[in-house]
Amino acid sequence: MVGVSLKNFSISFSDTKILEDVSFDVIQGEIVTILGPSGCGKSTILRSIASLQDEYSGEIFINDHCLINNGQKQCHKDIGYIFQDYALFPHLNVKENIEFALYKLKAIERQKRVDKLLKQFDLVEHRNKQIHELSGGQQQRVSIARVLAYEPKVILLDEPFSNLDSILRNKTKVWLKKLIKQMGLSAILVTHDQKEALSMSDKIAIIHNRKIEQFGTPKELFESPNSLYVANFLNRINSLPNELSLSLGVDVNEESVGVVPIDKISFSQSGVKASIEDISYCGDYYEVEVLLCDYENSSIFIKTTSIDELENSSECYLTINLEDIKVVKKSI
Template sequence: MVSIDNFGISFNETKILEDITFDVKAGEIVTILGASGCGKTTILRSIAGLQKEHEGYICIGDVCVSSKEIYKKDREVGYIFQDYALFPHLNVEENIAFALFKLSKSEKTKRVNELLEQFNLTEHKTKQIHQLSGGQQQRVAIARALANNPKILLLDEPFSNLDAMLRYKTKIWLKDIIKQLNLSAILVTHDKKEALSISDKIGIINDKKLIQFDSAKNIFDKPANLYVANFLCEINKLPNIYLKTLNLEIQENKVCIVKIDKCKLSKEKNDFLVEILDISFCGDYYELIVQLKQSKDTLLIKMNNIEDFKISDFVYLHINKQDLMIIDK
């Protein structure tokens, strides 16, 4: 439904993005992840037609809507902004109706009433925006974005203003709507847990390029390089002294990592003696900072049960060889 091909963009003489290529199928949710300022929102704005100047092609279905040669203003796109971008001088039904200026009065009223009912907003339709909760404001923003039956839904940090429980409920609710309506959805977020839980596919941007694009599970289980692994997972980079003990040799451009929950501590002796530097209680688990006695490298360990461990104790590090991953630096 949406195809981005060799997309690139510069502001003045500064290159922001280059050679970005990916597709989003109908009914598919794709999340774009990357550090702040890497160009994630710029991609959304370009798809929506808010950012005109760029390299490459943006196609919706079989139609190229944006390139150096072509620019189509009208696009079947709904956009949900981070701050919702609702009009404070209009009430709920007027905000939703704003996107329906091409319809007749009767058609507009019918469509607005459908959306008010669908999003459980009927009893709030005459309220001003400041009278709504954050979750209600978000539902108004989503209803307005879907008013014209778009094929593509663009979401820029859509849950960032919600508390944890409302964030979770709204995420599941919105995911169901996207699937029911068979939309192509592109989400920008900085929350890796949110991205993994809602996405069919994830794209990671670093140093101007899309360095990995894959299913949420594949990109988590098989990160392409150390940047992706650090971005999506909690990992330890294992020092060379550990690898030598395991008779593992890796190339200079590779690194060996392990997820922190795959690292265990016990008093059962092996070759890897560590000192516990810190213990933090995190609710349903503990985080421990330990230092390898042989190399002075520090590692982060996550454990549900820390037995009778104390800070300054010497214990032993245990990692199953099959849990190690060798990836590009």
């Protein structure tokens, strides 16, 4: 069953077009990530689905019900919105924050549901604590528990992990993904983090130039990008000069380009001649910038675990295998 559907969604602020003809579906139990740079309109889509923004053209459906019908706006009760800053009430304790949305329930039913959520979210021992007494991860769990308290069918996640450190972020991503699947929610995640999108999503919509550049599974987008923008956005890649691609047997033209991930190029004793511009230590690997000697103004990057063969040298040779090169359109 389709939980959320956008059809030809477009929106402008004054004379500035933000998004044009954006369409996609999110089925039950699916996580769709909207990925793109800051300011591309990702959060605007969430705000419009949540009925916080209604100056748009096109249609938004929640469980087959259009949000704007015959000019009448409908704020749909099946939508839960988790904000980047958690939006908790500082004057209420954990239990009171979670039960805030349940004021219509009878006291006994309200208590049962809150107790269930406290246990499910590992917050039982924190039920009477004030919000400022909690860690960032605990505050986030309270925020999610409060949204899920009224049992929405659709959950909107606006950069939900941005305030967490890397270790807690990874743990929370796994936990939240499992929770969404268990509850059969239709989820839309907004992020600018490529790794987060790849690891969390069933499908990804990449926004570029006000439109969806590509929509599909993480594997489809990563392995078969339809443009240079998508390829470069999801992975660290090098765009090869067309002359070099042609010499390696790759069929490119004025509208296409050969790309290769930075970890798929290796140093060798012969091959493509290059000069070393810079070597950066990155912990468990090095990133080396080289200038391709036979191609004007063409520098590329190589990811390598060893630089022993490069020490005390200003020149090197590169091996680029034909099977590692993908041909993509320069633009759509």
